[in-house]
Amino acid sequence: MRKKTFYLIGSISFICWTIIICYLFVHKPLGKGFKYKDVTIQVEKLENELQSQLKVNEYLLMHLKALKKQIQETGKDLKRILEENPSALSIQTERKAINTEDTICVLLLACNRVTVARSLEKLIKHRNNDLSFPIIVSQDCNHEQTTNVIKRFGDQITLIQHPDQSDIFLPPREKKFKGYYKIARHYRWALNQTFHSFGCNTAIIVEDDLDIAPDFFEYFRGLYPILKTDPTLWCVSAWNDNGKEGQVANEPTLLYRTDFFSGLGWMLTKETWLELLDKWPRAYWDDWIRHPAQRKDRACIRPEISRTKTFGKIGVSNGLFYEKHLKYIKLNEKFVPFTKLNLTYLLKDNYDVAFLKSVYGSPSVSIQELLSGNIETNVAVRITYKTKDEFKRYAKVLKLMEDFKSGVPRVGYRGVVSFVFQNRRVYLAPIPEWKGYDTSWT
Known part of the structure; x- marks a missing residue:
């Protein structure tokens, strides 16, 4: 047994060393085009690959120790144990699974909420033992109680912990926002681990304070081909910012395009992450990602x-919007078989024609007419806004989210916000001659 273990560890070490040598020879930065930034990226990629391999080695050694203990306790030899339990050295199989094309990794970011158990229980329940959705939990903060809670889920998840727990030095007037800097730092590290160390090609990002709908995984699986096919898309979100009870139709199959990045359960590809990686901000990553320089009209x-609902009232944002909006968001309860539906109507060339026809083909009414209910037909109607203040005034009366990010209203598409008011579809829309977003509207 000792001899076999020695050969196995020696083989692993040889493979690691070969990877390092090959990488350095293939990627070495030589010649006039030498750039420090390129070297930094190469070193970081190499670091990620090595960390990934070390993780595999760590798990493999753990399995070997377990096997050794089993041999000592049972008196059985290694061959017999492997015949009885072929998965005894299953770590290679698990790593291979994460690299398959149909796999969508789930990255859950955690810190110091022990209620992360609630999120994990829902994810595991609705995943329904589908191993094509491996769950990676990335924990920041070094909060021991939360770590212990996460570890209770055993091999149903993979736990990684952010190694950088150093303090972040800020001017006195900015110290109260330090949490946003730590979150951005953690996000960058965790996403890098997901796409580089674990080899994921696509990931769904959730946080430790989300409940999910029964068709959460079906939703993302069904929309995955659309995201990969249409270059004018860059994410899929499970969240409707104006999705409160009474403001949505009872039609769980309805999907929309939006220019607004919502987050709170969202999917992106490795290609998109590589775009964002080098310029990732020090803080306020979600507002930064909404900027035109990142969105690029996608x-x-x-x-x-x-398909998600937050229960995290207490956090870095101190419950901003929670009491007024977030706790009233309706969570879908009906399973929709999205993978069996034709969703090509969401492709831009198909969607824009039908959407604009629906919006600007609907009758225009005033806010007073809508509020009074004195509209004879039950058809969808349109309310026109021309200025930022006009939009905010209407949104406040209609109990919609009023804010803009880089000029884009929440859930807006081509400036249009679609919602339900008194069981009627309403479009809060700019003039038909709309020329694009004004980034000063913020």
Whole structure:
């Protein structure tokens, strides 16, 4: 047994060393085009690959120790144990699974909430033992109680912990925002681990304070081909910012394009991450990602009825929007077989024609007419806004989210916000001659 273990560890070490040598020879930066930034990226990629291999080695050694203990306790030899339990050295199989094309990794970011157990229980329950959705939990903060809670889920998840727990030095007037800097730092590290160390090609990002709908995984699986096919899309979100009870139709199959990045359960590809990696901000990553320089006129897909709902009132944002909006978001309860539906209507060339026809083909009414209910037909109607203040005034009366990010209203597409008011579809829309977003509207 000792001899076999020695050969196995020696083989692993040889493979690691070969990877390092090959990488350095293939990627060495020589010649006039030498750039420090390129070297930094190469070193970081190499570091990620090595960390990944070390993780595999760590797990493999753990399995070997377990096997040794089993041999000592049972008196059986290694061959017999492997015949009885072929998965005894299953770590290679697990790593291979994470690299398959149909795999969508789930990255859950955690810190110091022991209620992360609630999120993990829902993810595991609705995943329904589908190993094509491996769950990676990335924990920041070094909070021991939360770590212990996460570890209770055993091999149903993979736990990684952010190694950089150093303090972040800020001017006195900015110290109260330090949490946003730590979150951005953690996100960058965790996403890098997911796409580089674990080899994921696509990932769904969630946080430790989200409940999910029964069709959460079906939703993302069904929209995955659309995201990969349409270059005018860059994410899929499970969240409707205006998805409160009474503001959505009871039609869980309804999906939309939106220019607004919502987050709160969202999917992106490795290609998109590589775009963002080098310029990732020190803080406020979600506002930064909404800027035109990142969005590049691309849209996301979002549902009529949200597939996530937050229960995290207390956090870095101190419950901003929670009491007024977030706790009233409706969570979908009906399973929709998205993978069996034809969703090509969401492709830009198909969607824009039908959407604009629906919006600007609907009758225009005033806010007073809508509020009074004195509209004879039950058809969808349109309310026109021309200025930022006009939009905010209407949104406040209609109990919609009022803010803009880089000029884009929440859930807006081509400036249009679609919602339900008194069981009627309403479009809060700019003039038909709309020329694009004004980034000063913020």
